[in-house]
Amino acid sequence: MTVLKRYVLRFFISLKYVTANVMDRNHGRIVATASTVEHSIKNSLECGRSCNAKAAGVIGEVLAMRLKGIHVDINKEMEKKGFKNRTKIWAIVNAFKNDGVKLILDENEDHA
DSSP: OOOOOOEEEEEEEOSSOEEEEEEETTTTEEEEEEETTSHHHHHHSGGGOOSSHHHHHHHHHHHHHHTTTOEEEOHHHHHHHTTTTHHHHHHHHHHHHHTTOEEEOOSSSOOO
């Protein structure tokens, strides 16, 4: 089965917020987004901590619920962000996997 890499995950991690978008590569449009800037998400986090690994996991869960049923390519974004934000990135990825979003991820590399 050939899976086209149509949708791409983009995430932005600052000192205050975590934002994740899924873009349609063909049209350059954002398909779904989730951010700790959103009032409902920010209020659900404990003590206003909107930029830790737990907050990133919540963003991944919310975004996964918004995108059920599509394949998302995350390889380029993982390479771009590097290892500095490793726990936050993997919190988003694991939330995607747990909520049934199909990921295109190179398993050959050691991500542990």
